[in-house]
Amino acid sequence: MSVIKECMLKIQNGESILKSDALSLYKEDLDELLSAANQLKNEYCNKFDMCSLINAKSGNCSENCKFCAQSAFYKSKYAKEGYSLLSKEKIFDRAKYNFEKGVKRFAIVTSGRALNDEEVDSVCEAVKFIKSKINMKICVSGGLMNYNQFCRLKDSGVTGIHNNLESSESFFKTMCSTHTRNDKITAIKAAQKAGLNICCGGIIGLGESIEDRIDMVINIRELGIKSIPVNILEPISGTPCENNKPLTEEEILRTVAVFRFLVPDSFIRMAGGRSKLSDYGEKCFKSGANAAITGDMLTTCGISIEKDFEIVKNCGYQMN
Numbered sequence: 001m002s003v004i005k006e007c008m009l010k011i012q013n014g015e016s017i018l019k020s021d022a023l024s025l026y027k028e029d030l031d032e033l034l035s036a037a038n039q040l041k042n043e044y045c046n047k048f049d050m051c052s053l054i055n056a057k058s059g060n061c062s063e064n065c066k067f068c069a070q071s072a073f074y075k076s077k078y079a080k081e082g083y084s085l086l087s088k089e090k091i092f093d094r095a096k097y098n099f100e101k102g103v104k105r106f107a108i109v110t111s112g113r114a115l116n117d118e119e120v121d122s123v124c125e126a127v128k129f130i131k132s133k134i135n136m137k138i139c140v141s142g143g144l145m146n147y148n149q150f151c152r153l154k155d156s157g158v159t160g161i162h163n164n165l166e167s168s169e170s171f172f173k174t175m176c177s178t179h180t181r182n183d184k185i186t187a188i189k190a191a192q193k194a195g196l197n198i199c200c201g202g203i204i205g206l207g208e209s210i211e212d213r214i215d216m217v218i219n220i221r222e223l224g225i226k227s228i229p230v231n232i233l234e235p236i237s238g239t240p241c242e243n244n245k246p247l248t249e250e251e252i253l254r255t256v257a258v259f260r261f262l263v264p265d266s267f268i269r270m271a272g273g274r275s276k277l278s279d280y281g282e283k284c285f286k287s288g289a290n291a292a293i294t295g296d297m298l299t300t301c302g303i304s305i306e307k308d309f310e311i312v313k314n315c316g317y318q319m320n
Helices: 003-012 019-026 030-044 088-100 117-133 147-156 169-175 181-193 210-222 249-262 305-314
Strands: 049-057 105-110 137-141 158-162 197-199 202-204 227-232 267-270 291-293
Touching: 003 019, 003 030, 019 210, 019 249, 030 249, 049 088, 049 117, 049 267, 049 305, 088 105, 088 117, 105 117, 105 158, 117 137, 117 147, 147 158, 147 181, 169 210, 181 197, 197 227, 202 210, 210 249, 227 249, 249 267
Parallel strands: 049 105, 049 291, 105 137, 137 158, 158 197, 202 227, 227 267, 267 291
Antiparallel strands: none
16 A cells, blocks of 8 residues: 555544654655645545735844844844834725735734734724624734733633744754744643634745744644745745745655645644745645635735635635
């Protein structure tokens, strides 16, 4: 029996595949791997989830993540051209625009180690303002916040928190020294304790191995997280990753397909970097992925909402 069929059978019997299984899968025939990943998606999570975001507080970040254009440690133009937290009116305007285009989930994303209490109050006011006018699901990506802050966000109407692990524990240490992955996991668990859903993924193309990517997803699986963004590094001038070699589309497809085997019932969300793919990620959506961030990202261009709805229709999905 082939590795693909063995892993399919494990999953269908209610088992989780192991790291060794995933490493073997990555080397299998590409067409067979992608087809099997798509079958698993159809069996276990055959819906499509789309969200949008706003860069609500930008640049001047105190953290030294080597991939980030907003870090004050580096010379990217985005780090210095930052701005403080936007007003609730400006945040609402973007939410309303996306909502009227058909996107029902919206994320308020902020730079920095963590929102302070005053900023949390401002975000809560923005969320209440949005919820009073449109029926939109609101998520927040505000860094390493604490349990009480998460509770306040939930009380304001926030349903989800985003916090990426980025990569494996060992590789993350080479990318950032101002905070740890354990700091991230502590915040994630605090948000879960507050009753919030979690969106947690990472970045591929940092120079990590496929083993690092698999370790990351296994960690996310252990945390019980069902929304997993996959960002593809876009090397930005002025950051330590500016000369990273772009991943091939085959490597991206293989990675996404293996992720589907690891988390068959989760939303695998194509995020930053998707606009650089020749088909804007359509083949990924036919090979295991089933969610997307639409519109512009934080410091890079994304794909228009209209184009993304066209892609979703071409893939035959029902929206979540």
